Amino acid sequence: MxxxxxxxxxxxxxxxxxxxxxxxxxxxxxxxxxxxxxxxxxxxxxxxxxxxxxxxxxxxxxxxxxxxxxxxxxxxxxxxxLPASGIARHQAIEWSIWQAASFAPTLGHAHNFLTYNPGMAPFAEDIFRRDTQRLYETLDARLEGRAYLVDDYSIADIATWPWVSRFARHKINLSDYPNVKSWYLRIALRAAVKRGYEVPHFTGTIPLP
Structure with missing residues (x-):
């Protein structure tokens, strides 16, 4: 347990x-x-x-x-x-760390400046708006021709997907990032994702673009 x-x-x-x-x-x-x-x-x-x-x-x-x-x-x-060995394992770890080191911190700041405190710090809003867009572009490029971040669904996708589920707080239109949108919707259909999204309690259905 x-x-x-x-x-x-x-x-x-x-x-x-x-x-x-x-x-x-x-x-x-x-x-x-x-x-x-x-x-x-x-x-x-x-x-x-x-x-x-x-x-x-x-x-x-x-x-x-x-x-x-x-x-x-x-x-x-x-x-x-998570692959046991080989390049796929290293790439899954790479994208998991990209999420932890770049994607999540920037998007967390985007929540603060763009959604919770708009107009309070225009300079910071501009920085995090542009950096958020850049990171979505990076994610979209990685997903070009791929169903998932590495070869198969992995912890890298699990790490990244919940942040994308807050796309409205990032002032992001997922239609501008078609590879991210397809990936996001694909993962949103998974039964385990639907169940996990309600832990520790239900706050609403998974946001759809």
Whole structure:
């Protein structure tokens, strides 16, 4: 059994979707970051960084935070959704790290400046609007002629898809990025993705462009 500590954010959704895809037994614990629950003593004992998500895998005794590290762990634990060796494995890790290092941080700032605080910092809005568009262009180019980010559906797709599901907050029209749009809709049809999107609780159906 895995205890899974999460909230309704892209980083939380990654792990919810992965746990469903891997068909692992887990208990979801809602950590309401809007009320500061991530800074409670009980949660800080699990993740001193005070961020979600985090897991405790009681089968192995491992506690982990950081969504990228959790995805790699779950893939290695199950032997699924990450090639065991070769260039495909390295590319899946490459695109997972691209998501963690570039895509997610920029889009997180885009949420803040473009959606939650429009007009407050025009210079920052312009920077993050342009950088968000550039990253969507990068993703669209990678998906040219591909169904998924690497050869087959992998943790790289699971890591990236929840951020794209917030396309409205990025002020992005997915029709401007046809390869991303096709990929996004393809993954949205997966039963495990639909289930994971409702963890830790239902907030609405998957957004469709």
């Amino acid at each position: 895995i205890d899974f500590y999460t909230w309704i954010t892209p980083n939380g959704l990654k792990i919810a979707i992965a746990l469903e895809e891997f068909d692992l037994d887990y208990r979801a614990h809602a950590i309401d970051i809007t009320s500061g629950a991530q800074f409670s003593d009980d949660y800080l004992a699990i993740n001193p960084g005070g961020k979600i998500p985090a897991i405790i895998d009681h089968a192995t005794g491992i506690t982990l935070s950081e969504s990228g590290a959790i995805l790699l762990y779950l893939a290695d634990r199950t032997g699924r959704l």
